[in-house]
Amino acid sequence: MTQPDKPHINRSHLIKLLQEMIRIRRFEERCAELYTQQKIRGFLHLYIGEEAIAVGCNQALEPEDALLCTYREHGHALARGLSMAAVMAEMYGKQSGCSGGRGGSMHLFDNSKRFYGGNAIVAGGLPLAVGLALADKMQQRNRITACFFGEGAAAEGEFHESLNLAALWKLPVLFICENNLYAMGTALSLSESEQDIYRKAEGYKIPSLAVDGMNVVAVEEAARNACTSIRTAGGPFFLECRTYRFRAHSMFDSQLYRDKAEIETWREKGPIVQLTNWLRDYHQLQDPELAEIEQVVEDEVEAAVVTAENADFEKVATLTRDVYTGGSS
C-alpha cells in the first residue's frame, strides 16, 4: 500500500477500459433515441465525451468504497457495476429500475454497490460524501468515498464547506471534479475568478492535481495515486479531470453558448477515439475485435431495452411507500 499503484497498462486491461467506455457511450446514444421516442422523459443529461473519468476512476475503487455522483451519472453507475438492465429500467421509470422507478435518470441508487446516487442539486452530494467518510473514520473502516461533481459546483458554498470539513477532519474523500468547461450554458470563464479548479483545494491544504480527463489511462493513474494517498495519509484528495461534454447539457439545450468548431475540436480528442487510435497505432486492436466489442455492447443495450420495455410500472396503490421507513403515511 505504500507504493503508488501503477495502472495496468497491458493490452487486456486497455481493451477492458475501451469496452467500458463504449458500453457507456452506446447506452447513452440509445437513451437519446429513446428520449426522442418519449420512452424516457424528464431530464436526460448525457455523459458522452466524459466517459474516461468514470471508467478510469472506478479502476482505483474497491467494492467497499462509496460513490456519490451528479445528475449526469449513467456512466458512473454502469462503470460501478450496476446492471444495465436495472439502469435502463430506471430511465423508463419501471419498478425493476435500480431505484424502483422513483428516481429516474438523475437519481440512480444501488445499496449493494454503495452507490449513493445521482444528486440533482449542484454540490449537494459533497456534504454527504463528507458524512459517509466521517462514518467510516469513526468506525475505523479503511474505505474511500468518491464524490464526482462538475466544475459548476466550485461556485457553490457547499463545495467550500465540504472541502474544509474533509481537510479539517482528515476524512477519506476522493473529490473528483469533472471540469467540462460549462455549467449548463455558462462558460467557466464567466463564472470563476480562479479557473484552475484544483487550486481551490490548495487553499484547504488538500493535495490536488489536474489531469487530462480525455485520457482514460491518465485518469486511472491519477485516481490510483489519489486513492493511495488517501489510504495512506488518511486525508482527502482532489482530482480535477479536464474534459468536455459533446452533447447538449440536457435534451432541452439548443447550445447557443458554444460554437460547433469548438465541439469538433474536442471530439477529435475524445476518450474513445483517442484510445482506439492508440491501440491501432500500436497494432493492439484489429477491426474484427472492435466489431466484436461493439456487437457485445449492442446486444447488452438491446437486451436492457427489451427488459425495460417489458417491465411493470409500479401500481399507484403503493404511491406513498418509501416516504418513511417500513410503511406508508
Place this chain on the structure above:
Amino acid sequence: MAADTETISYREAVRLALQEALRSDSRVFLMGEDVGHYGGCYAVSKGLLDEFGEQRVRDTPLSESGFVGAGVGAALGGMRPIVEVMTVNFSLLALDQIVNNAATIRHMSGGQFSVPLVIRMATGAGKQLAAQHSHSLECWYAHVPGLKVLAPATIADARYMLALALEDPDPVVIFEHVMLYNELAPPPVESDRLPMDKATLRRSGNDLTLITYGGSLPKVLQAAEQLSQSGIDAEVLDLRCLRPLDTTAIVASVARTHRVVIIDEGWRTGSLAGEISAIIMEQAFWELDAPVVRVCSKEVPIPYPEHLEQAVLPQPEDIVNAAKQLAGLA
C-alpha cells in the same frame, strides 16, 4: 439562585437525554456549532465534551449546509448523528440538505437507504434577539414529507423525546423553544415517557379546547388557569409531534368540547394553526359549535424592543380573550 435538587431544568433534561444517548450507543455523536468547547450556545451540551471527547462531541465550523449534510451522510454510513443547529433561522442555510437530501433519499432510492438523523434546533422569540434569531418556522419543516417534526414542550418530553427520535429510522427535526430552557419541573420518570407521534392532554376540560405546541404551552396553561377562574373549563392539547399530526387526538378533543382555539407562535398566514383548522373543518365540522379561532404571531419580523416583541407574540391574555369570546362570555 439556590439549586433545587427536587427540580431540573428543560436544559438539563435535554443534556441528560444527550448523555444517555451517547452512553448507550457508540454510533451516536453530537455535532454542531459550539457544542463542544463552548458548551452549547444555550449551554445544553455543557460538560459532554469532557465525558465523550472531541470525536463524539464535535465542534463544527460555521457551515450549516456542510455539517447538516455531513450528518445525512454519516447516517447513511451507519452512524446515529445528532446535529445541533444553533437556531431555526440558521437552519435555512441547511435547507438544501434537509429538504433535498434527508427527506428525499429514501424515496428517490426506492427504499434502499434510510436516513436515521436527528436535527435539534432552538426556535422562537422572547429573548429580544430580533428578526434573525427569533422566528418559529416549525411549519416549514412540518410541510415536508419524509421528515418527522417534534416540539417537546415539557421537561419530560425534553428528557425522553430524543431517544425516541434516535430510535426512528428516518430524519427527525426537534425544535426546542428558547423560552423553555430555564423552565423547571421535578425530574421526570420513565412513566412520563409518551409515544413520539401522539398528542397529549395537558389539562382536561369540557367547555373548549386550546390546541398548541412548543413554547406556547406554558402560556396556554396559564390562560387555562385564568379561564377556570372565570368559570370556563378549558382542555389543553399539546400536539408534541408536528409531523405527522395526531389528527385522532385533535378530532377527539373537538368532539368533546365543540369549541377550539389554536395557539401558534408561527405567523398566521400558512401556519400550522391554519392546517389544524383545516383538519378540524374536514374531519369534525359537524362537531363544531363555533368557528375555529387562531391566536398567532403578528405578521412582522420579530422586533428588538421588549414591548414590541411581546406585542407580536401570543400572550395569555390574548388566549383568554379569544376563549371567552368563543365561549360567549366576552
